[in-house]
Amino acid sequence: MSTKAYAAFNAVDPLGPHTIERRNLDVNDVFIKIDYCGVCHSDLHTAQSDWGPTNYPAVPGHEIVGRVEAVGSEVTKYKVGDLVGVGCLVESCKHCHSCDEDLEQYCENGFTGTYNSKNSKYGGITYGGYSENIVVHEDFVLSVPTNLPLDAVAPLLCAGITTWSPLRHWNVKKGDKVGIIGLGGLGHMGVKFAKAMGAHVVMITTSESKGADAMKLGADEVLISKDPEQMKQHNYSFDFLLNTIPVAHDVNPYLLLLKLDKTMCMVGAIEPLPGVHGGVLINKRRNIAGSLIGGIKETQEMLDFCGEHNIVSDVEVIRMNEINEAYVRMQNSDVKYRFVIDLKTL
Numbered sequence: 554m555s556t557k558a559y560a561a562f563n564a565v566d567p568l569g570p571h572t573i574e575r576r577n578l579d580v581n582d583v584f585i586k587i588d589y590c591g592v593c594h595s596d597l598h599t600a601q602s603d604w605g606p607t608n609y610p611a612v613p614g615h616e617i618v619g620r621v622e623a624v625g626s627e628v629t630k631y632k633v634g635d636l637v638g639v640g641c642l643v644e645s646c647k648h649c650h651s652c653d654e655d656l657e658q659y660c661e662n663g664f665t666g667t668y669n670s671k672n673s674k675y676g677g678i679t680y681g682g683y684s685e686n687i688v689v690h691e692d693f694v695l696s697v698p699t700n701l702p703l704d705a706v707a708p709l710l711c712a713g714i715t716t717w718s719p720l721r722h723w724n725v726k727k728g729d730k731v732g733i734i735g736l737g738g739l740g741h742m743g744v745k746f747a748k749a750m751g752a753h754v755v756m757i758t759t760s761e762s763k764g765a766d767a768m769k770l771g772a773d774e775v776l777i778s779k780d781p782e783q784m785k786q787h788n789y790s791f792d793f794l795l796n797t798i799p800v801a802h803d804v805n806p807y808l809l810l811l812k813l814d815k816t817m818c819m820v821g822a823i824e825p826l827p828g829v830h831g832g833v834l835i836n837k838r839r840n841i842a843g844s845l846i847g848g849i850k851e852t853q854e855m856l857d858f859c860g861e862h863n864i865v866s867d868v869e870v871i872r873m874n875e876i877n878e879a880y881v882r883m884q885n886s887d888v889k890y891r892f893v894i895d896l897k898t899l
């Protein structure tokens with residue numbers, strides 16, 4: 554069916570209105586009318602072809618929340634009227650080792666992303682949440698807690714799970730000293746989750762002006778990464794670091810913050826990391842690792858946890874036609890702390 558959307562048409566021009574085709578409902582499909590869609594830095598990377606050539610026109614958006622308006626004949630998990638979400642994944646092979654372990658994001662045959670992905674089953678390219686509606690197989694639809702403000706739930710579908718998953722995987726617990734690097738969409742959720750897990754949370758930021766906010770979000774301390782003296786005082790003291798910086802950067806000053814055997818997990822810079830100093834790793838048996846979003850089961854666990862603990866994102870709701878301005882602000886690290894599009898304005 555013909556659907557109104559907003560798209561990037563090339564790597565340089567502003568996004569603008571566009572019309573896309575959504576497939577007719579297959580037997581296991583859920584038809585979702587989208588209420589809100591968060592704006593992830595990955596949307597901007599994709600719009601600009603930062604990660605290789607994008608398939609234009611591209612409709613970004615993988616922090617989707619809305620209501621079920623129709624279901625296919627064999628859908629059992631959802632019914633019309635349910636509050637639901639869609640994150641970064643809309644399909645995977647469902648039979649490889651990773652899929653068997655509920656780690657569809659590491660599907661050995663390649664998962665289908667919510668946007669700018671080849672749609673192996675139905676052909677064409679997937680289109681994301683900067684649109685009126687979306688059609689998704691029920692296995693990739695999440696149930697959204699009904700006690701939370703819906704606009705502030707949207708970013709949980711990517712920023713939430715991308716920070717939740719590594720904090721859980723590296724078993725962050727009460728008393729650990731955890732550093733969250735970069736206070737943007739991902740970082741602010743990282744602070745909230747690490748705090749909820751009982752950690753002593755240090756916000757590691759380049760922006761002095763964000764310090765007071767970081768404390769309000771739950772950080773116990775703020776460390777200004779541009780100040781080498783401050784950094785030095787924290788050397789060899791962290792149990793875990795979550796690095797959300799969206800571009801390549803010198804990772805060594807951060808690695809030096811880790812204690813013996815501890816790990817810095819990269820989630821931001823999906824590109825070569827220049828000049829990792831072997832000595833910094835070798836001398837304290839330190840680890841550098843990476844993590845990609847999270848599986849569907851884990852995403853549901855995270856959403857349920859947020860419902861129980863009243864955790865949502867801090868959002869600035871925008872109109873669809875304000876997206877280009879939002880991208881410029883995101884590029885300048887001027888987001889508090891996630892833009893969310895109100896799709897009524899499309």
Ligand code: NAP
Binds near residue numbers: 823
């Ligand atoms: P964001 O809202 O723009 O936040 C990024 C923050 O990083 C900025 O607010 C800034 O924080 C800091 N920063 C920016 N440029 C920097 C630089 N040159 N040096 C040091 N710090 C810098 O972005 P986001 O939506 O949180 O996404 C972060 C990255 O994660 C993006 O690259 C995105 O594509 C990626 N991502 C990865 C996954 C995954 O599965 N691994 C999932 C979603 C997103 P301060 O002002 O506090 O320094």
Ligand code: ZN
Binds near residue numbers: 594595596615641711
């Ligand atoms: Zn994202």
